[in-house]
Amino acid sequence: MAINILLAAVEPGNEQHVINTLNNISHTEVTAQGEGYIIIATDNEKSEDDFNLMETIRSIEEVKHLSLVISANDDALNALNIKDF
Amino acid sequence: MDKSKTINRKEFFKKIGTAYAIAVAGPSFFSSCKEKADPSLLEQLSVDWNKAPCRFCGTGCSVMVGTRDNKICAIAGDKKSPVNKGLLCVKGYHLGEILYGEDRFKKAFIKKNGAMVESSIDEALDLIAAKFKESIATNGKDSVAMYGSGQWTLQDGYAALKFFKGGIGTNNIEANARLCMASAVTGFLSTFGKDEPMGCYDDLDLGDVFVLWGNNMAETHPVLFSRITENKRINPNVKIVDITLRHTRTSQASDLVMHFNPQSDLAIANAIAREIIVNNQIKKDFVTKHTLFKAGTTNIGYGLEGVAEPTIEDQLISFEEYKNFVDKYTLDYAEKVSGVPAAQIKKLASYYGDPGVKIVSLWCMGMNQHTRGTWINNLVYNIHLLTGKISLPGSGPFSLTGQPSACGTVREVGTLTHGLPGGRNVKNKEDRDFTEKLWGIKSGTIPEKPSAHTINMFRKLKEGKIKAIWIQVTNPMVTLPDREKFLKGIEKNKPFIVVSDIYPTPTTKIADVILPAAMWVEREGCFGNSERRTQQWNKLVPPPGDAKPDSWYTIEVARRMGYENLFPWQKEEDQGKGLFDEYRKFTIGVGKDLATYEQLKKERGMRWPVINGKETKWRYREGSDSYVKKGEGFSFYGNKKLQNKAIIWERPYEPAAEEPDTEFPFWLTTGRVMEHWHTGSITRRVEQLHQAVPEAYVEINEEDAQRLKIKDGKKVKLVSKRGEITLKAVINGRARPHKGVLFVPFFDEDLLINKVTLDAHCPISKQPDYKKCAVKIEKV
Numbered sequence: 001m002a003i004n005i006l007l008a009a010v011e012p013g014n015e016q017h018v019i020n021t022l023n024n025i026s027h028t029e030v031t032a033q034g035e036g037y038i039i040i041a042t043d044n045e046k047s048e049d050d051f052n053l054m055e056t057i058r059s060i061e062e063v064k065h066l067s068l069v070i071s072a073n074d075d076a077l078n079a080l081n082i083k084d085f
Numbered sequence: 086m087d088k089s090k091t092i093n094r095k096e097f098f099k100k101i102g103t104a105y106a107i108a109v110a111g112p113s114f115f116s117s118c119k120e121k122a123d124p125s126l127l128e129q130l131s132v133d134w135n136k137a138p139c140r141f142c143g144t145g146c147s148v149m150v151g152t153r154d155n156k157i158c159a160i161a162g163d164k165k166s167p168v169n170k171g172l173l174c175v176k177g178y179h180l181g182e183i184l185y186g187e188d189r190f191k192k193a194f195i196k197k198n199g200a201m202v203e204s205s206i207d208e209a210l211d212l213i214a215a216k217f218k219e220s221i222a223t224n225g226k227d228s229v230a231m232y233g234s235g236q237w238t239l240q241d242g243y244a245a246l247k248f249f250k251g252g253i254g255t256n257n258i259e260a261n262a263r264l265c266m267a268s269a270v271t272g273f274l275s276t277f278g279k280d281e282p283m284g285c286y287d288d289l290d291l292g293d294v295f296v297l298w299g300n301n302m303a304e305t306h307p308v309l310f311s312r313i314t315e316n317k318r319i320n321p322n323v324k325i326v327d328i329t330l331r332h333t334r335t336s337q338a339s340d341l342v343m344h345f346n347p348q349s350d351l352a353i354a355n356a357i358a359r360e361i362i363v364n365n366q367i368k369k370d371f372v373t374k375h376t377l378f379k380a381g382t383t384n385i386g387y388g389l390e391g392v393a394e395p396t397i398e399d400q401l402i403s404f405e406e407y408k409n410f411v412d413k414y415t416l417d418y419a420e421k422v423s424g425v426p427a428a429q430i431k432k433l434a435s436y437y438g439d440p441g442v443k444i445v446s447l448w449c450m451g452m453n454q455h456t457r458g459t460w461i462n463n464l465v466y467n468i469h470l471l472t473g474k475i476s477l478p479g480s481g482p483f484s485l486t487g488q489p490s491a492c493g494t495v496r497e498v499g500t501l502t503h504g505l506p507g508g509r510n511v512k513n514k515e516d517r518d519f520t521e522k523l524w525g526i527k528s529g530t531i532p533e534k535p536s537a538h539t540i541n542m543f544r545k546l547k548e549g550k551i552k553a554i555w556i557q558v559t560n561p562m563v564t565l566p567d568r569e570k571f572l573k574g575i576e577k578n579k580p581f582i583v584v585s586d587i588y589p590t591p592t593t594k595i596a597d598v599i600l601p602a603a604m605w606v607e608r609e610g611c612f613g614n615s616e617r618r619t620q621q622w623n624k625l626v627p628p629p630g631d632a633k634p635d636s637w638y639t640i641e642v643a644r645r646m647g648y649e650n651l652f653p654w655q656k657e658e659d660q661g662k663g664l665f666d667e668y669r670k671f672t673i674g675v676g677k678d679l680a681t682y683e684q685l686k687k688e689r690g691m692r693w694p695v696i697n698g699k700e701t702k703w704r705y706r707e708g709s710d711s712y713v714k715k716g717e718g719f720s721f722y723g724n725k726k727l728q729n730k731a732i733i734w735e736r737p738y739e740p741a742a743e744e745p746d747t748e749f750p751f752w753l754t755t756g757r758v759m760e761h762w763h764t765g766s767i768t769r770r771v772e773q774l775h776q777a778v779p780e781a782y783v784e785i786n787e788e789d790a791q792r793l794k795i796k797d798g799k800k801v802k803l804v805s806k807r808g809e810i811t812l813k814a815v816i817n818g819r820a821r822p823h824k825g826v827l828f829v830p831f832f833d834e835d836l837l838i839n840k841v842t843l844d845a846h847c848p849i850s851k852q853p854d855y856k857k858c859a860v861k862i863e864k865v
Contacts (some may be wrong), residue, residue, distance in 0.1 A: 003095055005102030009318065031103040036318070041099040044773075052777075052800070054413070065314055068178040069171065070102040070161040072151070 002069040006040040006057065007030070014062040021060050027053065039069070111198040119479040122787045125804075131157040136163055136689065137622035138612045139177045140605045141762045143235070143486025145614025146173055146308055148180060149607055152625050157181035157606070162637055166689045168286060168618065174307040176762055179771045183604075184626075186588055187772035190601035191630025201599065206631050209598050210638065213555070214645030216581045220552040221253065227536055228552040230257040230545075234486030235266070235495050235561035237635065238362015238610030239619070240664040241557065242494035243506065244636040244643075244652070251524045252648035256511055256536040257551070258500045261559040262359075262488060262495035263539035267850035268453040270496055272462020273846050275849075276470075276732050278723025279676060280496050280508060283704040284445070284481035285616040285692055289313050291479030292445040294436045296326045298350060298465060299451020299856075302819070303334035306449070306485055314338055326433055328353070328425075330754055330856075331784065331828055333820040341432060344823045347752050347857045349423035351457055351738040354464035357434040361471050366438030367490040368473030375719045376470050376482035378407040380735040387742035388458050390544060393846055394638035402735060410735045422738060437468050443479035450488060450756065454856050459849040467733045476706040476719060486615040487763070497677060498668060500702035502542075507671035511535060523670060524651065538851035540565075540844055547574020551582040555642075556637045558602065562591035564766040566853045567807050585635050590766045591834050600638050603628035609661030610634070611685065617701075619679055620690035621665075624658075636660055665723040674706075676712050676722060742845035745825065749805060749859035751789075752826045755838050756856075758819075761769050765832035781833035782813045786824045787860065790816045791863065800865040803827065805858055808840035811865055827862065829856070 010018050012035055019030050022040060032039040042053050058066045131150040139146040148168030151159030160181045164171035173180075186199040193209035194201040220228045231249050232783055233242060235259065241682040249258040273280045289295070289312040302310040317338075327339035328350065336342045361367060381399035386392055416427035423430075436442050443727060446469065452461045465482050466475075474480040486492055499505045510514035517531045537545055543565055545551045565571050575582075575595055584596040587604050607628035611621045637660060640652040654663035662682050671694065672679045680691040684698060692700040703709040705721055713720040721731040760777040761768045768774045784802055785795060795801055797816040802809055812829070822828050829838040843858040 003099065003102065005099065007172070007314075029099070031099055039103050041102065043095070064318065065311055067162075067172045067176060067308075067311060069173075070159070071178045072102075072159040 002044055002072060003052075003069060004042045004044060005069045006042065006054065007067050008038045008040060008063045009065040010036055011062050012036045018062050019058055020058070022037045025053070025056055026059055028057070058072065089444040117646065121508050132158060133625075134161075135623060135625050137606050137625070138163075138489060138614070138690070139173065140180055140183065140236075141176050142306060142796035143305055143488055143491055143615040144168065144308055144615070145489065145612065145618055145620060145690065146177055147620065148173060148177060150181065150625055154220045155626050157184065157626060163689065164384040166703065168614070168616075168689070169308045172311060173309050175760060175777075176768060176774065177308075179774055182771045182836045184607065186743060186767075188589055189587055189629055190589075190599060190771075191632060192601060194599040196597045206600070208540065209600060210641050210645060213583050213598055216364040217553050217642070218646055220581070224552050226253055227257055229253065229255065229549050229552070230259075230537075230542055230554040231544065231557070232539070232554060232559065232561065233258070233260040233494075233500055233557045235260060235262040235486070235491030236558045237490060237494045237500070238608075238612065239490065239493050239498055239668060240610055240661055241635040241639070241653060242490075242500040243668040243826040244639040244660075245665050246498060246500050246506065246555065246632050247524060247651055248639050248643040248648060250505070250511070250531050251520070251526050252646070252651055254530045254532065256532050256534070257499055259502055259537070259539045259542050260495045260500045261539070261561070261564060262491040263486045263501060263851060264454075264493045264564055264853060265450055266453060266496065267852035268455060268462055268847050271459040271847075271850040272466065272484070273673070274723075276463055276466045276734065277705070277721050278725070278727070281492060281617055282481070282483050282615065283476045286312065287672040287702055288445045288479050288481055288483060290316050292316070292443045293322065293479065294324045294326065295444055296328065296433065296444065297335060297339075297444060298328050298448040298461075298804060299330070300448045300485065301329070301331070301333045301335045301756070302447065303338060305487070305757050307759060309485070310335065310338075317851065324436065326436070330752075331628055331820045332465070335449070341427050341429060343425045343433070345423045345425050347456075347592065347826070348457070348741040349419075349738065350452065350461050351464060351736065352414060352419045352422040353430055354461065355411050355736075355738065356415035356416055356430050356466065357437055357735060358464070358467050358471060359414045360416070360431060360434035361438045361468065362408055362411065364434075364438055366439070367438070368470050371473035371719070372404075372471060375721065375730055376733050377730045378402045378404055378735070379732045380406070380410070383737055385848040388540070388848050388851065389742065397849060402835055407733060407735055410737075414738075421753055437472055437474070440472075443477070444474055445480065446482045446561050449485040451856060452850060453484075453850075453852055454854050455744050455852075456845050456847055456854045456857075457736070457739060458847040458852050460734070463734040463736050465729070470731055470733050476703045476709070478703065481703075484615070487757075489614065490612035492615060492617065493611065493619060497613055497672070502538055505531070505671075506668055507675050507677050509671070520671075526651075540846055540851060540853060541800075543571050543733055546580055547571050547578065548688045549574075549578035549580065552578060555583040555585070556592060557585045560590045560592045560764040560766055561832070562587075563837060563839065566839055566844040566855060568837060569808055584800025585638060586766075587632070588770060589763065591837075599630040601628075601630060603632045603634045607632065607636040609658075611641050611665060614690070617692045618690040619685060619693065621682065621685035623686070633657070634660075636664060712782050734741040743843055743858045745859045746820040749861045750764050750825070751860050751862060753803070753805065753841065753858050753860040754822075754826060754828050754856045755831045755842065756828065758830045758832065761830065763832065764834060766834070769832070778830075778832075780813070781830050781836040781838065782815045782818075783826040783862070785818050786819055786826065788821050788824055790814065793864070795862070797863060801840055802863045802865050803829070803860050804863065805841040805843070807843065810836055810838060810840055812836045827860065
């Protein structure tokens with residue numbers, strides 16, 4: 001799959017610390033944050049190893065739980081009719 | 086491809102995915118969120134999205150399947166699902182890709198002159214029908230067999246059951262759920278008179294304490310575990326207790342980790358019951374009104390080949406007799422047997438005994454794959470019955486399942502040698518009469534005696550007593566314990582073997598005919614999950630090549646053998662609803678009432694019994710279960726002959742079938758990892774999952790490794806009395822077994838741990854014990 005969107009549960013108060021850590025991990029991007037949660041997009045085409053990437057994120061001490069929320073392959077991405085947007 | 090557009094698409098997808106994630110997590114978590122969810126974004130994808138239950142474990146997550154141009158192109162967690170609330174595990178997100186492995190079977194194959202030759206479906210079906218008829222004519226009805234699985238849809242299982250029991254007239258049908266769930270079934274039946282859990286997943290959100298009996302939920306049921314950890318996040322007083330042989334990801338999230346010796350869970354459970362009695366924490370009115378006490382035959386053996394099966398009897402006993410029995414299980418005795426400090430057992434007993442604590446016991450293979458699997462199930466029920474913590478929101482025993490429809494297809498449809506639909510049993514004349522009447526077949530067609538449970542079925546196959554077998558959607562040449570002896574016997578006696586599957590496996594290697602199966606959303610179907618939830622899905626994409634659903638193949642062969650009257654649905658598109666509607670008639674009025682097909686099409690599943698369109702969350706309790714009459718409070722109505730009371734069983738600790746000794750000094754236990762599902766035949770074809778865990782390995786305790794001078798990552802040989810394999814040692818990996826214990830996952834057909842395991846099983850449930858045998862480990 002080309003892109004994964006991950007939902008990370010984080011100890012409240014530690015969101016910024018986790019975001020700072022994520023900013024140092026290649027091919028990841030924080031796309032939203034809330035109290036106790038961070039949403040992360042990973043570009044698996046570039047990383048070529050989304051599982052290790054997930055494990056890396058999971059190993060951040062303040063990340064209490066990490067789940068994939070949606071992922072899509074190139075077919076799905078190509079299915080977007082970008083002219084409509 | 087226009088790269089700039091690709092980037093735009095990715096950006097767009099990120100936005101959609103982020104909005105989706107926000108919607109999934111819910112507004113309560115995102116009050117401070119910088120972005121707002123816009124559900125319409127998802128709909129703007131030019132992709133069709135439809136619901137389906139996940140194809141992997143027994144959790145029954147619902148996924149949204151994105152399709153375009155007759156292919157799956159995206160998978161998302163289904164936020165409308167009350168099971169997973171939009172979340173999925175790592176396998177679930179790669180679910181779509183399991184259909185698209187390069188070596189997918191698209192055509193039928195027939196063995197000709199020793200080689201598999203591509204054939205038409207008609208030629209293959211004609212051959213199967215001819216061979217089965219020939220075997221029956223020459224060797225009798227019990228010379229043919231069907232072996233299916235908890236991955237069968239309800240429709241597949243029902244068609245196979247009707248064909249074998251109602252058509253051919255043999256009880257030679259089994260399913261691989263015998264290997265994973267049978268002890269849960271016999272545990273439920275012997276205690277409550279009816280199978281399957283009384284509670285539901287809502288308990289995970291409502292409980293105060295969660296006791297995991299040999300259950301690494303973080304890896305094997307990650308979405309359900311996330312419900313517990315979410316409960317704990319919101320309610321910091323929530324406790325998780327992990328009773329385990331290995332320190333796992335589950336242990337990391339737990340408050341109390343109890344490292345116990347294999348088999349000693351029997352002693353721990355009895356010690357907890359004793360503590361509850363000694364501390365006067367019994368809920369006396371509940372116990373008096375709703376329970377009886379029983380003792381059964383002990384020293385029942387281990388089901389080993391060549392040893393006669395014991396006669397198992399039981400009798401009612403008094404509470405005083407039961408109390409005297411558990412009195413032996415002091416904390417000190419339990420500590421001596423289990424290795425768990427008495428203080429820890431006492432702490433756990435205090436959780437169970439505290440009337441103010443809502444408590445859920447959870448288990449899966451750790452308790453079921455056990456030579457005393459039925460007993461340990463009984464013993465955990467004992468604790469909940471003694472304390473009255475059962476059928477209540479947030480309190481109850483909960484047996485989890487490992488396959489998507491082990492409950493629905495195997496346990497509810499009844500695809501085991503003794504089973505008939507709706508929890509009926511071939512040994513019961515009323516049940517046979519009801520079934521024969523509903524099927525419109527001659528009285529006496531269904532034999533009154535069960536024939537062979539799975540292990541005996543394959544023992545008969547290797548001995549040449551079963552001449553023809555049809556294996557659908559399962560891989561016994563990887564999963565059977567002590568596999569080599571079965572393989573050698575089969576190669577010697579050469580029975581006729583049909584395998585329906587989607588990819589080559591060690592089981593298709595021994596096939597005479599291979600049928601290409603349509604899988605998951607390539608056909609219409611229903612699954613039943615661990616919490617009694619039946620879920621339906623529609624056919625969303627066409628199967629590849631000539632592939633067809635297993636139920637279609639079964640019906641076509643049945644027609645060729647003269648049983649066309651049993652299957653009036655001519656077209657494949659009529660069979661999904663037709664088979665379900667007929668099967669549903671068996672469920673009405675017996676406490677397993679299923680929703681209508683029309684309702685299931687609309688809903689994210691319904692938990693039976695479904696009465697007047699309303700599902701049941703907690704069985705056996707007045708106000709929640711329509712089968713419990715007003716004023717009864719609780720009614721364990723499966724035990725009608727025992728005044729609707731549940732049974733508290735006297736079940737002793739007895740040692741394992743094989744224990745470590747000087748020559749074979751280690752316990753071997755086997756199991757699963759999160760990335761792979763069962764024998765790996767589908768997950769190993771998903772590149773990312775395969776890369777994550779490319780091969781099996783042996784986990785070894787650090788101190789044991791140091792003593793034996795074994796280095797992490799180096800090859801070691803694992804040897805039992807039955808066989809050996811060489812694989813990589815892992816020290817301090819994602820899980821760490823305690824001293825004297827080795828763990829090997831069973832997903833790898835190239836490093837087959839079942840060459841080493843023992844085919845000892847619970848003599849009541851007939852379920853093998855994959856969790857305990859003795860081995861030695863050698864440097865290579």
